[in-house]
Amino acid sequence: MYRIAKRQDLNPTVIRLSIEAPMVARKALAGQFIILRVDEDGERIPLTIAGYDREKGTVDIIYQVVGATTEKLKQKHEGDYLQDFVGPLGKPSELEGLKKVCVVGGGVGNAIAYPIVKALHEQGTEVTTVVGFKTKDLVILEDEFRAASSRLLLVTDDGSYGEKGLVTEPLKRLLESGEKFDEVITIGPIIMMKFVTKTVEPFGIPCIVSMSPIMVDGTGMCGGCRLTVDGQTKFACVDGPDFDGYKVDFDEAIDRGSMYKDFELRKREETCNLFKAEVK
Amino acid sequence: MPNMSLKKNPMPSQDPVERAKNFNEVALGYTKEMAMDEAQRCLNCKNRPCVGGCPVQIQIPDFIKKVSEGDFEAAYQIISKDSSLPAVCGRVCPQETQCEKFCVRGIKGEPVGIGRLERFVADWHNENVKEAPVKPESNGHKVAVIGSGPSGLTCAGDLAKRGYDVTVFEALHTAGGVLVYGIPEFRLPKAIVKKEVEGLKELGVKIETNTIIGKTVSIDELMSPEFGFEAVFIGSGAGLPSFMHIPGENLKGVYSANEFLTRINLMKAYREGADTPIKHSKAVAVVGGGNVAMDAARSAKRLGAEHVYIVYRRSEAELPARKEEVEHAKEEGIEFKLLNNPVEILGGEDRFVNGIKCVRMELGEPDASGRRRPHAVEGSEFVLDVDCVIIAIGTTPNPLIKSTTEGLDTNAKGCIIADESTGKTSKDMVYAGGDAVTGAATVILAMGAGKAAAAAIDEALK
Numbered sequence: 001m002y003r004i005a006k007r008q009d010l011n012p013t014v015i016r017l018s019i020e021a022p023m024v025a026r027k028a029l030a031g032q033f034i035i036l037r038v039d040e041d042g043e044r045i046p047l048t049i050a051g052y053d054r055e056k057g058t059v060d061i062i063y064q065v066v067g068a069t070t071e072k073l074k075q076k077h078e079g080d081y082l083q084d085f086v087g088p089l090g091k092p093s094e095l096e097g098l099k100k101v102c103v104v105g106g107g108v109g110n111a112i113a114y115p116i117v118k119a120l121h122e123q124g125t126e127v128t129t130v131v132g133f134k135t136k137d138l139v140i141l142e143d144e145f146r147a148a149s150s151r152l153l154l155v156t157d158d159g160s161y162g163e164k165g166l167v168t169e170p171l172k173r174l175l176e177s178g179e180k181f182d183e184v185i186t187i188g189p190i191i192m193m194k195f196v197t198k199t200v201e202p203f204g205i206p207c208i209v210s211m212s213p214i215m216v217d218g219t220g221m222c223g224g225c226r227l228t229v230d231g232q233t234k235f236a237c238v239d240g241p242d243f244d245g246y247k248v249d250f251d252e253a254i255d256r257g258s259m260y261k262d263f264e265l266r267k268r269e270e271t272c273n274l275f276k277a278e279v280k
Numbered sequence: 281m282p283n284m285s286l287k288k289n290p291m292p293s294q295d296p297v298e299r300a301k302n303f304n305e306v307a308l309g310y311t312k313e314m315a316m317d318e319a320q321r322c323l324n325c326k327n328r329p330c331v332g333g334c335p336v337q338i339q340i341p342d343f344i345k346k347v348s349e350g351d352f353e354a355a356y357q358i359i360s361k362d363s364s365l366p367a368v369c370g371r372v373c374p375q376e377t378q379c380e381k382f383c384v385r386g387i388k389g390e391p392v393g394i395g396r397l398e399r400f401v402a403d404w405h406n407e408n409v410k411e412a413p414v415k416p417e418s419n420g421h422k423v424a425v426i427g428s429g430p431s432g433l434t435c436a437g438d439l440a441k442r443g444y445d446v447t448v449f450e451a452l453h454t455a456g457g458v459l460v461y462g463i464p465e466f467r468l469p470k471a472i473v474k475k476e477v478e479g480l481k482e483l484g485v486k487i488e489t490n491t492i493i494g495k496t497v498s499i500d501e502l503m504s505p506e507f508g509f510e511a512v513f514i515g516s517g518a519g520l521p522s523f524m525h526i527p528g529e530n531l532k533g534v535y536s537a538n539e540f541l542t543r544i545n546l547m548k549a550y551r552e553g554a555d556t557p558i559k560h561s562k563a564v565a566v567v568g569g570g571n572v573a574m575d576a577a578r579s580a581k582r583l584g585a586e587h588v589y590i591v592y593r594r595s596e597a598e599l600p601a602r603k604e605e606v607e608h609a610k611e612e613g614i615e616f617k618l619l620n621n622p623v624e625i626l627g628g629e630d631r632f633v634n635g636i637k638c639v640r641m642e643l644g645e646p647d648a649s650g651r652r653r654p655h656a657v658e659g660s661e662f663v664l665d666v667d668c669v670i671i672a673i674g675t676t677p678n679p680l681i682k683s684t685t686e687g688l689d690t691n692a693k694g695c696i697i698a699d700e701s702t703g704k705t706s707k708d709m710v711y712a713g714g715d716a717v718t719g720a721a722t723v724i725l726a727m728g729a730g731k732a733a734a735a736a737i738d739e740a741l742k
Contacts, residue, residue, distance in 0.1 A: 023491065024496065041554070043555040044453075044547070068555060084489070084490050086451070086453070086490035086492065086496070087495070087496065088495060089492070089495060216543060216547065216556075217451070219451050219492055219495075220678055220679075221521070221542070222521070222543075223536040223539055224539045227530075228530060233523060233529070233530065238679075252530055255531075255532060256532060258532070259559075260559075264557070267555070
């Protein structure tokens with residue numbers, strides 16, 4: 001069992017947890033993920049490591065309530081325990097030697113973008129960060145991003161905070177104005193990463209994407225997380241989660257991500273009803 | 281006077297129509313009377329050919345004699361001298377290619393039901409004998425075992441009995457390895473595996489789940505003063521699924537058998553209200569002809585599929601699955617599409633599978649494996665209408681340990697190179713056995729390797 005040392009609600013549906021998992025904390029690096037189960041019969045869900053404290057032995061995760069399991073996770077508070085917590089999984093992001101980087105995050109993907117921005121900042125890289133959210137209420141980690149970036153560009157879909165529009169717009173402006181980056185790293189919804197890649201491509205800058213497909217074990221055993229990268233099948237859990245954005249078949253990844261859509265919708269509804277009934 | 285019936289006592293089983301709708305165990309096991317009657321069929325021959333067919337040399341005629349006398353506990357004690365998982369092996373061993381293959385009674389008629397008797401004895405013991413756990417005196421030596429499948433559990437048990445301080449590291453959240461994630465409940469009830477694991481704990485073995493060696497901690501770290509393990513046994517299995525690399529393999533509704541079975545067995549996705557999803561299909565094609573293919577096909581049937589096909593490129597004679605599994609599958613209505621090879625998986629606009637295109641095959645000359653090599657019949661392509669495809673064409677060892685352990689040699693197939701009789705690898709005080717060394721094989725071979733390595737580790741440390 002793994003104790004929740006701290007809980008912080010970042011917005012109504014995005015929550016940060018610090019979990020006591022010293023064996024994971026001693027090895028965790030930016031870009032890697034963990035798999036957790038909330039309870040005995042729970043499903044295994046992968047979540048990216050949002051931070052870690054090796055001394056305290058804690059690992060941070062940030063999740064958005066999107067389905068039944070995250071709904072159950074939302075009911076867990078400081079001092080409660082998670083059934084299982086395993087990691088660190090996947091390859092860490094390759095950040096060494098980068099001098100000037102643009103990190104582009106979208107939605108809850110920003111939770112994953114943050115440890116990368118932080119790691120880059122700590123190694124002395126000049127980081128421009130572009131973050132996008134649906135609306136003002138959903139903005140997370142703004143202060144953290146600002147502290148770790150040499151420049152922060154924030155957009156919202158509805159213009160309720162920061163610039164109105166999509167992340168690709170300020171990104172394109174930057175690139176067109178002649179900004180030279182060693183690399184663009186993008187993390188967020190697949191469709192966003194696809195368009196970020198398309199935006200960057202004409203400028204000949206490497207573009208790294210972070211993929212988070214459906215998976216079960218996270219060690220290469222199930223093959224459920226397979227993607228087509230450069231015409232070859234890759235497993236996101238062991239070959240990734242970071243890949244060269246120009247080589248990823250995004251459309252296939254979007255398809256595969258919708259495999260259990262109906263189940264997930266139904267299950268979330270059931271879970272919500274269950275909690276409502278308990279409250280009554 | 282021996283029982284001269286040419287046939288084995290039949291195994292009481294759940295009715296095929298009924299059982300194809302549930303996940304309860306298919307074979308129900310012999311009664312005392314059946315077991316004693318079956319045991320009477322053993323001639324107790326002098327040269328004991330059956331023992332030579334057993335990978336761990338269980339003294340088969342001796343235990344069967346005890347069964348015929350009704351002394352089941354004595355029979356159990358004889359088996360457990362050589363096997364640490366009799367309740368498991370009695371259920372999943374391919375007896376027809378091992379002990380029973382050499383049984384003299386098999387020359388004219390059916391061989392003695394050795395597997396069924398082994399199962400009976402183990403189950404009888406588990407039900408009737410409550411052993412007070414005898415925790416052996418510690419010898420102060422620490423050994424790490426990686427993986428809690430058949431080889432790891434066996435190695436850990438043997439070392440613990442010799443007084444070693446053993447910790448088993450398991451990547452998943454439940455111990456048991458392939459016995460838990462791979463083999464379905466209807467063939468091997470998980471309660472049996474759990475009992476084996478509990479037994480080890482009573483011996484003092486520590487089980488650390490959620491620990492991935494090569495990620496959470498490396499072998500070199502385990503052997504450093506920080507952790508202080510003096511020897512390591514790698515029993516990490518062959519967990520990486522192979523795919524066919526044909527078009528359409530990444531469509532929705534295409535599973536590796538590993539994923540399909542893990543969702544069902546480990547994650548209990550078959551249960552009403554389970555948190556883990558699984559696709560309930562109308563028609564399923566399972567590609568492959570081994571035990572895993574049979575397990576996947578029979579599981580798909582139990583999830584409610586109207587048609588489940590086994591698509592296999594060779595003929596019935598070459599099916600690598602246990603004979604009993606093939607028989608059970610047929611009884612349950614699994615349709616065998618033999619001498620067919622998939623060439624493409626077809627999908628609709630929604631990118632879900634809607635068919636599998638196969639080509640008919642003919643058998644030619646024997647290949648390196650001694651089996652006749654199949655080749656495609658030109659122009660014989662046809663489409664099977666299915667909405668789910670499960671690829672069960674084999675697995676290879678996971679490269680995670682190899683890639684994070686300096687000085688550990690593997691062969692071209694990614695299998696760890698280890699001495700056959702001791703499990704010794706190229707790295708000092710690191711031993712390996714089971715599927716991680718042999719590639720996908722059987723529970724009993726893995727168990728044998730775990731035993732051998734335990735003896736070698738003991739020899740090296742004592």
